[in-house]
Amino acid sequence: MNGSTLSIRRRLVIQLALVAALLSVAFFLTVRGVAGNATEQTQDNILAASATSIADALYSDNGSVRVEIPYSALSMLGTVSEDRVFYHVILDGKTLTGYDDLPVPEGQSRPGVPLFDTYSYRGDSLRAVVVTRTLAAANQPRRVEVVVAQTRLGLAAISSRITTTATAIGVAFFLVATALSALAAQNALRPLSRLAEAMARRGPKDLRPVSAEAPSELAPLVGGLNSFMSRLSAALGRSEDLIVEAAHRVRTPLATVRTQAEVVHLQMEKPQNRQALRQMIRAIDESSRSAGQLLDHAMVTLRSDHLETEIVNPADLLREVVDRLGPTADLRDISIRLDLPDQPLRVRGDPILLQNAVRNILDNAIKYSPAETDIAISLSGDDICRMTFCDQGRGFEAADIARLPDRFSRGTNVGDVVGSGLGLTIVTDVARAHGGSLEIATDPKGGGACVTLVLPCC
Amino acid sequence: MRYACFALLLTWWAGSSAAFDIEESHSYPAGASELRILSTADQAVFDPILRSFQAENPEISIVYDVAGSTGVMAAIQDEGALYDLVISSAMDLQTKLANDGLAQAYLSEATARLPAWASWRDMVFAFTQEPAVLVVNDRLFRDLETPRNRAGLIELLRGNPQVFRGRIGTYDVRRSGLGYLFATQDSRNTESYWRLTEVMGRLETQLYCCSGEMITDVASGDLALAYNVLGSYARVRLKDTPGIRVVEMEDFVSVMLRSALIPMNARAVEEAGLMIDFLAGMSNRPELVQATGLPPVSLDARDGDESVLRPIRLGPGLLVFLDRMRRETFLRSWVSSVEQE
Numbered sequence: 001m002n003g004s005t006l007s008i009r010r011r012l013v014i015q016l017a018l019v020a021a022l023l024s025v026a027f028f029l030t031v032r033g034v035a036g037n038a039t040e041q042t043q044d045n046i047l048a049a050s051a052t053s054i055a056d057a058l059y060s061d062n063g064s065v066r067v068e069i070p071y072s073a074l075s076m077l078g079t080v081s082e083d084r085v086f087y088h089v090i091l092d093g094k095t096l097t098g099y100d101d102l103p104v105p106e107g108q109s110r111p112g113v114p115l116f117d118t119y120s121y122r123g124d125s126l127r128a129v130v131v132t133r134t135l136a137a138a139n140q141p142r143r144v145e146v147v148v149a150q151t152r153l154g155l156a157a158i159s160s161r162i163t164t165t166a167t168a169i170g171v172a173f174f175l176v177a178t179a180l181s182a183l184a185a186q187n188a189l190r191p192l193s194r195l196a197e198a199m200a201r202r203g204p205k206d207l208r209p210v211s212a213e214a215p216s217e218l219a220p221l222v223g224g225l226n227s228f229m230s231r232l233s234a235a236l237g238r239s240e241d242l243i244v245e246a247a248h249r250v251r252t253p254l255a256t257v258r259t260q261a262e263v264v265h266l267q268m269e270k271p272q273n274r275q276a277l278r279q280m281i282r283a284i285d286e287s288s289r290s291a292g293q294l295l296d297h298a299m300v301t302l303r304s305d306h307l308e309t310e311i312v313n314p315a316d317l318l319r320e321v322v323d324r325l326g327p328t329a330d331l332r333d334i335s336i337r338l339d340l341p342d343q344p345l346r347v348r349g350d351p352i353l354l355q356n357a358v359r360n361i362l363d364n365a366i367k368y369s370p371a372e373t374d375i376a377i378s379l380s381g382d383d384i385c386r387m388t389f390c391d392q393g394r395g396f397e398a399a400d401i402a403r404l405p406d407r408f409s410r411g412t413n414v415g416d417v418v419g420s421g422l423g424l425t426i427v428t429d430v431a432r433a434h435g436g437s438l439e440i441a442t443d444p445k446g447g448g449a450c451v452t453l454v455l456p457c458c
Numbered sequence: 459m460r461y462a463c464f465a466l467l468l469t470w471w472a473g474s475s476a477a478f479d480i481e482e483s484h485s486y487p488a489g490a491s492e493l494r495i496l497s498t499a500d501q502a503v504f505d506p507i508l509r510s511f512q513a514e515n516p517e518i519s520i521v522y523d524v525a526g527s528t529g530v531m532a533a534i535q536d537e538g539a540l541y542d543l544v545i546s547s548a549m550d551l552q553t554k555l556a557n558d559g560l561a562q563a564y565l566s567e568a569t570a571r572l573p574a575w576a577s578w579r580d581m582v583f584a585f586t587q588e589p590a591v592l593v594v595n596d597r598l599f600r601d602l603e604t605p606r607n608r609a610g611l612i613e614l615l616r617g618n619p620q621v622f623r624g625r626i627g628t629y630d631v632r633r634s635g636l637g638y639l640f641a642t643q644d645s646r647n648t649e650s651y652w653r654l655t656e657v658m659g660r661l662e663t664q665l666y667c668c669s670g671e672m673i674t675d676v677a678s679g680d681l682a683l684a685y686n687v688l689g690s691y692a693r694v695r696l697k698d699t700p701g702i703r704v705v706e707m708e709d710f711v712s713v714m715l716r717s718a719l720i721p722m723n724a725r726a727v728e729e730a731g732l733m734i735d736f737l738a739g740m741s742n743r744p745e746l747v748q749a750t751g752l753p754p755v756s757l758d759a760r761d762g763d764e765s766v767l768r769p770i771r772l773g774p775g776l777l778v779f780l781d782r783m784r785r786e787t788f789l790r791s792w793v794s795s796v797e798q799e
Contacts, residue, residue, distance in 0.1 A: 066783060066787065067783055068783070069778050069781050069783070069784050071779075073778070074774040074775055074777050074778050075773060075774060075775030075778070078771075082578055082580075082773070084558075084559070084579075085557060085774035085777065086557075089783075096783065097781055097783040097784075098781065123559060
């Protein structure tokens with residue numbers, strides 16, 4: 001995970017965890033509230049039942065009101081918990097029986113409806129209920145209040161149990177929800193990382209539109225990317241076209257100028273004039289060569305994207321190029337030695353591109369070789385086909401080797417020779433398009449340059 | 459007669475809140491700390507327990523005061539007498555002390571091992587279970603069928619008035635707190651209690667304050683039978699008293715739990731706790747059970763009203779019969795049943 005994806009994911013996880021925490025707390029409060037109410041309600045109900053059963057045991061006897069407290073009235077309060085129990089029966093404001101200092105719950109009382117209250121008595125918090133009855137004794141209506149009260153230890157115990165359970169469930173919920181959030185965040189971000197991976201895997205010249213399926217949220221991004229790439233690709237194509245066009249336009253008039261120059265050269269008699277014309281012809285040649293290389297480079301770039309491959313024998317390739325460039329070498333008395341193996345080798349590749357590459361290497365070798373020297377070409381290989389071209393020229397400066405394949409980059413020791421700096425770039429592009437590479441080094445034996453084109457065999 | 463009864467009742471009730479007389483006081487001097495016990499059990503019964511406890515805790519001196527159950531109540535509730543441990547057979551009064559906030563809670567491994575019904579609020583700890591039994595004169599019952607339940611007893615008394623007239627003994631529930639406890643539990647447990655009381659009243663039942671005297675009179679032949687005698691005392695007497703037989707009823711047996719609690723104002727709380735642990739572990743000391751004749755709380759006995767052995771349940775239910783109006787009504791009914799003229 002790198003920093004950029006982590007931040008979205010972390011934000012997502014933190015926000016989801018916060019939501020889970022909120023929900024957990026809400027759950028905890030709800031459960032405690034509901035369950036707490038339910039247990040309080042239960043205690044109230046038992047208290048009311050107890051007070052009612054005492055009120056039901058009221059009777060008048062010879063004009064006096066008496067009460068026979070049922071055993072169950074108080075024992076029922078002891079069945080659930082071991083709470084302290086108090087009761088007080090009041091007749092017209094005077095204690096009939098029970099704890100005579102036990103207060104009567106205060107509040108708006110309605111006849112027949114038990115009235116509850118919570119107060120402190122004898123050092124404990126009590127839940128109390130009062131049930132009011134009117135009794136006729138000796139033809140007088142008598143008002144009786146039955147108060148039953150109970151401490152709240154059992155309630156507290158149940159409440160703490162509920163709190164513990166609710167806490168445990170809340171914490172468990174939070175942990176599970178957070179874990180699931182992390183998982184969900186990772187899942188949600190998977191298309192994004194897939195897209196990033198697909199982009200990272202692409203080669204430097206791969207400007208095809210992104211075809212991987214992207215979720216609708218990423219569609220604008222992918223669309224933008226695709227349109228950007230197609231514009232880039234179109235722009236690149238236009239500039240290549242421009243170069244081809246420009247090269248053509250330059251080369252054709254140059255050929256005409258060269259022919260005219262040669263005609264004039266033959267007619268000149270003064271040595272200094274002939275010398276000037278020869279220099280002119282050489283300059284025209286170089287310009288024409290540069291334009292050709294620009295064309296080559298544009299073609300390599302174009303064809304690299306859509307390779308038209310077939311089986312090629314590199315030995316044939318070398319022979320053909322040597323035949324083609326042999327006259328140029330002969331002009332400067334440079335002999336080319338071709339060292340080919342007995343077994344034919346097979347390379348899968350685009351013959352035009354490969355020929356172009358080999359021609360550029362040999363062309364370079366001839367250009368930088370002094371007159372009357374040798375160029376040794378050897379072909380070897382088994383799984384990997386190596387074509388090595390060694391000349392006896394000035395070689396490479398060690399510092400230049402790494403940057404020579406770059407476009408328009410030339411060695412620091414060749415300022416006196418005309419060149420475009422495109423030759424090795426073309427070779428490198430071709431090698432790369434075929435899954436091979438280019439090795440350049442200074443020949444340890446002769447001090448000349450050794451350039452090796454490495455291609456995979458098939 | 460009725461008014462005389464009420465007068466008697468009132469003096470008894472008034473006495474409970476005024477007079478607190480120590481019947482006996484015994485001292486077991488030993489180490490520096492002093493444990494003051496107020497108990498309803500005779501010193502003779504408790505002596506082996508106290509000595510055994512002291513053998514294990516030689517640093518504790520003990521003062522053992524004996525009073526009646528109402529005296530104990532008065533001492534703690536009204537007079538604030540300084541005791542560290544209260545041992546009483548009056549479960550209802552012990553419960554009331556705990557309910558009214560005059561006892562303090564105590565927790566230990568030993569009390570945690572007690573069955574749930576043998577303690578209340580971690581304040582009242584039962585350590586014996588003593589059944590109410592029927593004691594009969596062996597010689598007299600050679601020709602009579604021994605009753606198996608209360609219905610059988612009623613039938614027997616009704617069928618043989620000539621044998622039983624004036625020769626039945628039971629507690630005077632007005633004087634004896636334990637008798638009152640047994641009687642109220644009987645009235646709660648069976649419909650036949652009032653019929654039985656009625657029949658016993660018609661046969662001029664003799665009223666007693668204490669189990670010991672009833673057993674003596676059954677043994678001598680003055681009584682044919684005594685109802686609701688404390689079984690633990692009767693069993694101890696079986697050994698040296700010929701001529702008596704102990705009968706457990708088969709419909710149900712009320713079981714009194716002798717209990718201990720630490721009063722709120724106790725000073726030697728730690729020592730009192732040690733004594734409670736000691737008492738709670740009585741079932742592991744058969745030699746003490748043998749010596750005192752006090753059956754320890756058995757871990758097998760069940761709570762509830764289904765089994766024959768019914769330990770009287772500690773808890774607020776016991777407060778019902780302490781209610782002054784309920785007590786008044788109960789005693790009025792009881793007196794009118796027992797004292798028929």
